[in-house]
Amino acid sequence: MIGCLGCAGIVVLGFLALLLLAVLDGGGDDETPTSTTSVETGVSDGGGEATDADAENAPDDESGEENAPADPADVTAETDAVKVTVLSMERTQELSDSLWEYTTSNEYVVIDISYTNKSSESLDLWANDIVLVDPEGKEYEANTDVSLAVEAPIIIEEINPGLTIEGTLVYEVPAGTEFAELRFEGSYGTGEAVTIDFD
Numbered sequence: 001m002i003g004c005l006g007c008a009g010i011v012v013l014g015f016l017a018l019l020l021l022a023v024l025d026g027g028g029d030d031e032t033p034t035s036t037t038s039v040e041t042g043v044s045d046g047g048g049e050a051t052d053a054d055a056e057n058a059p060d061d062e063s064g065e066e067n068a069p070a071d072p073a074d075v076t077a078e079t080d081a082v083k084v085t086v087l088s089m090e091r092t093q094e095l096s097d098s099l100w101e102y103t104t105s106n107e108y109v110v111i112d113i114s115y116t117n118k119s120s121e122s123l124d125l126w127a128n129d130i131v132l133v134d135p136e137g138k139e140y141e142a143n144t145d146v147s148l149a150v151e152a153p154i155i156i157e158e159i160n161p162g163l164t165i166e167g168t169l170v171y172e173v174p175a176g177t178e179f180a181e182l183r184f185e186g187s188y189g190t191g192e193a194v195t196i197d198f199d
Contacts, residue, residue: 071090071091073087074087075197081123081192082192084114084194085113086111086182086196087113087114089111090109091110093107093108094108095108095150095170099148099149100149102146106173108143109170109173111171112168113166113167113182114165115157115165117159117162122160125158125165130182132171132182134180135178140172140173141171147169147170150170153168153170154167181195181197182198
């Protein structure tokens with residue numbers, strides 16, 4: 001009699017174990033979609049999946065990119081003696097390399113240029129000769145101290161006939177300032193006066 005009760009107990013325990021496994025297996029399937037859905041919601045931050053159309057229609061007001069002035073590139077001015085091209089123009093609040101680090105609450109305007117001497121004489125190009133001018137006529141001089149943090153700063157360059165140099169000028173200006181021209185005055189060295197218009 002005791003042996004039969006023991007057999008019945010083993011059968012009941014086995015049945016309960018199978019029932020428990022079935023419940024656990026079914027419960028695992030139910031939890032998987034719930035977990036996946038919460039991840040998708042978290043990624044889009046809007047209760048659904050983000051689409052390319054959403055990204056294109058997103059306003060730029062918070063970043064200010066929509067209202068940022070367009071900076072010129074590939075703009076050239078030429079005289080009989082020189083040819084000057086603005087290769088690129090970027091804005092930043094921080095400049096650094098392995099030795100120098102500069103930050104500003106204003107804005108650094110970093111301009112890469114190429115300068116070709118077409119004359120028959122050597123020309124001197126001084127950074128202090130090159131001014132950035134806004135539409136109201138305010139003139140900004142290159143900051144030669146901050147320029148030390150860029151790879152190829154223009155400070156004072158001697159350019160022989162037929163040669164072209166490429167280098168970088170840095171200006172500190174109020175954030176968001178627009179510019180009308182980059183003017184090479186030719187007053188310090190013997191460089192040729194030339195103006196690049198940004199209009």
